[in-house]
Amino acid sequence: MRHQRALLATLTATVTTLALTACGSDDAATSDAGEDLGLVSDGTLTVATEGTYRPFTFHDDSGELVGYDVEVAEAVADELGLEIEFAETQWDAIFAGLDAGRFDTIANQVSITPEREEKYAFSEPYTVSRGVVVVPAGDTSVSSFADLDGKTSAQSLTSNWRTLAEESGAAVEPVEGWAQAVALLEQGRVQTTINDSLTVLDYLQEHPDAPIEIAAETEDTSESAFAVTPQREALATAIDGALDTLAADGTLTELSQKYFGEDVSR
Known part of the structure; x- marks a missing residue:
């Protein structure tokens, strides 16, 4: 009798599993590994x-x-x-x-x-990524955010980098974005700018001879x-x-x- 009950339980569990699998097949897609990922389109x-x-x-x-x-x-x-x-x-x-x-x-x-x-x-x-201070190449006067005190930094007025520049003591020269900020920096019309490290690295990748360099970076990161x-x-x-x-x-x-x-x- 115990064997009959065990067999009945096994059959019931198998049928339940098959039913659940059949129901789920219409509602969720799976990867090759069999994971139920709930994808919009199967595969x-x-x-x-x-x-x-x-x-x-x-x-x-x-x-x-x-x-x-x-x-x-x-x-x-x-x-x-x-x-x-x-x-x-x-x-x-x-x-x-x-x-x-x-x-x-x-x-x-x-x-x-x-x-x-x-x-x-x-x-x-x-x-x-991190926030970074960008200065003219060869400028040794900035090695930390504290060194921005009294300098002029090109920043977008709607950017959080403007707040960081002002908190570091810099006077802000308003710009529309990174392109204008780096242009002013390369022209010597400002002494620094703060931006996201990815933006700066991408620019340096596209312009390897640009006369700028990263002088300092934030400890906090953005992920x-x-x-x-x-x-x-x-x-x-x-x-x-x-x-x-x-x-x-x-x-x-x-x-x-x-x-x-x-x-x-x-």
């Missing part, structure tokens, strides 16, 4: 990105979508055994699209912030990662595994070097 990772944010996501001269975030996302999808489809979306609408389930994740230098962590799940970071809705927590976990592999085999370092001239993945 495809749908990634939202702007396509207008160089060097992270932009179109090259041939019109192809390229960039650091684009190539990291492609490498992650490949590691997960998935195809990839990019949904080019304006930044102002990108989180609304994620919430509405139009794509699985965002790869667009999405910074991990306490506010966003209340609403979204994040993978581990694939980009780490960017893939963002998903809480319902796709399993996808964030799967992406973590892929990123771990890509870090270990040197892929992330290689992509960092390609776009920034140094490893910005950690």
